[in-house]
Amino acid sequence: MDKINIYTAPSGAVSKDDFRVFVRNSGRPWEQLFVYEVKVDMHHVRQSSMVYFDMEGQVEVKVDSIKRPIHEAVIRPLSASIPFEHTDQSIIFTLDRPQKLSIEINGDRFYNLHLFANPCEEDAPSPVDANVLLINPAIHRTEDIYRMMATPKIEGGQAPDTIYFAPGMHYLEETLLNIPSGKTVYIAGGAIVVGSLVCDRVKDVTIRGRGILYLSDFHRFSAFRGIRIVFSEKIVVEGIIALDPPHYSIYLGQSHYVDIRNFKSFSTRGWSDGIDMMSCSHINIEDVFLRTSDDCIAIYGSRWDFNGDTRHISVRNSVFWADVAHPLMIGTHGNHRGNGDTISDILFDNIDILEHHEPQFNYMGAMAINAGDYNTVRDVVYRNIRIEHFELGRLIDLRVIFNKAYNPVPGYRIENIYFEDITYHGETKNYSQIFGYDDERTINNVRFTRLTVNDKLILRPEQGMIEINDFVKGVSFEA
Numbered sequence: 429m430d431k432i433n434i435y436t437a438p439s440g441a442v443s444k445d446d447f448r449v450f451v452r453n454s455g456r457p458w459e460q461l462f463v464y465e466v467k468v469d470m471h472h473v474r475q476s477s478m479v480y481f482d483m484e485g486q487v488e489v490k491v492d493s494i495k496r497p498i499h500e501a502v503i504r505p506l507s508a509s510i511p512f513e514h515t516d517q518s519i520i521f522t523l524d525r526p527q528k529l530s531i532e533i534n535g536d537r538f539y540n541l542h543l544f545a546n547p548c549e550e551d552a553p554s555p556v557d558a559n560v561l562l563i564n565p566a567i568h569r570t571e572d573i574y575r576m577m578a579t580p581k582i583e584g585g586q587a588p589d590t591i592y593f594a595p596g597m598h599y600l601e602e603t604l605l606n607i608p609s610g611k612t613v614y615i616a617g618g619a620i621v622v623g624s625l626v627c628d629r630v631k632d633v634t635i636r637g638r639g640i641l642y643l644s645d646f647h648r649f650s651a652f653r654g655i656r657i658v659f660s661e662k663i664v665v666e667g668i669i670a671l672d673p674p675h676y677s678i679y680l681g682q683s684h685y686v687d688i689r690n691f692k693s694f695s696t697r698g699w700s701d702g703i704d705m706m707s708c709s710h711i712n713i714e715d716v717f718l719r720t721s722d723d724c725i726a727i728y729g730s731r732w733d734f735n736g737d738t739r740h741i742s743v744r745n746s747v748f749w750a751d752v753a754h755p756l757m758i759g760t761h762g763n764h765r766g767n768g769d770t771i772s773d774i775l776f777d778n779i780d781i782l783e784h785h786e787p788q789f790n791y792m793g794a795m796a797i798n799a800g801d802y803n804t805v806r807d808v809v810y811r812n813i814r815i816e817h818f819e820l821g822r823l824i825d826l827r828v829i830f831n832k833a834y835n836p837v838p839g840y841r842i843e844n845i846y847f848e849d850i851t852y853h854g855e856t857k858n859y860s861q862i863f864g865y866d867d868e869r870t871i872n873n874v875r876f877t878r879l880t881v882n883d884k885l886i887l888r889p890e891q892g893m894i895e896i897n898d899f900v901k902g903v904s905f906e907a
Contacts, residue, residue, distance in 0.1 A: 430454065430485030431548060435617035435638060437462035438565065440597040442644075444477040447541050448492040451481055458490065466694045467644060467672050468538060469751040470721035471785075473696050480544040480669065480692075482617070482638065483526060491519040491531055491541060504530045505747055505780035506853075507814050528692065528717040528747050530782065537783065544692055544717065546638060546667065553590045553614050561588035565596025565619075570605055577608065593619045593639065600624075603652060607633050615639030615668050624673070627657040627683075636666040644672030653679040654693065658734070661685050672696055677718065680705035681734040692717045701726055702748075706761065707736040707769070714742075719749040726754070729762035729769025729803050742775045749782040753791055756781075758808065759799040760829075764836045768802025777811045784818035792858060793825025794818065795847075799839030800829050806843045810850060817854025823881075824860035824894065828869045838865050843872040850879045856893050864899025873902040 512521035600623030617638030654673035702718035
């Protein structure tokens, strides 16, 4: 069954007028989408475009370019292989499944259109249910929300277990909303919540919906994250969009059993990583799109108030775009006051990397493991990773390091790292690196199976522009 759900943007949403975007089921009238402004790239902040809707079956899409004639066009990730037609004014294509796409005209990756075609929601809460607290658009005092969360809607009944932000603009007066255990926060499509959501020492919390968490243009929010999950367990984040959080889109500290699905985010400020985790375990990240101005994904050991190893992390079926720094990063921080941490059992699978741009030589690497602070990083699998041409960086960076900016002491070891079915299409300006630190702090057992660069199978380090130093043992290349 073919189906489309579109959402009316609230008064106060920031629009962009580079494109007009329409969707329809075959034979039906075109429906116009609201085009949101999203900021990208801290090196030179620009205003890009974004649309979102839900779909099932087949959907036709028409994109009109308002300010520039279309001489050439591309839809990325290229692996999506979406056929399209274009005139000097419009691009038309058909989707047969949900997708996260970048539509780019005339080679422009900054004033592009980001299109998020979500799957239709399942089991969305109803605002009239007795267990649902409906929050209408307004400026909200968080203490009023807490009071309403604890008050049954029906005398003698249970307190609501779902907080439902209705379509419209919502402003959290104190910026932060701390979510109690056992609650769901639902941000409806067409809703924008200005503020930050916090899970602190709680369990069984869900944050979901099709709306937007907005932190752009608010300088007083400079220390805040989009979503903070600390000392918590059994947390779900699904479906929402985060716009320009100053300091991490999702920040995970010493938390366990967290599922993050169909999450989308953009950022433009220093340390505005995508999803970072410290001393966490059993984290599942699935079907996300992150365009960030620092690392898209960063996996660390101990840092700040968080202590312990990081284990059992999976990142699958996702799209990463690092306007600055690393798309995929492991290992920098650990317990340098003790014996370090072990970061292990990490899987990256079925991932498209659309950009990696880092002018600082020490922070390059589309796929990077930099073990510092006595850390051991082991048992990491990169599988089915497709890297498109990137502006500035290196493909692979595996190093046991002593980075004086972040590490009081060097790392300890990197071992059992597997690269399977990795493809890169683009220029190779900087060599990849596999560097141990010294005779004691080594890298052991790195295996490449079907690594291809510009359609050439790499069977020797020099073919792939990979440098290996004397403190590395057991690097192999297989067909």
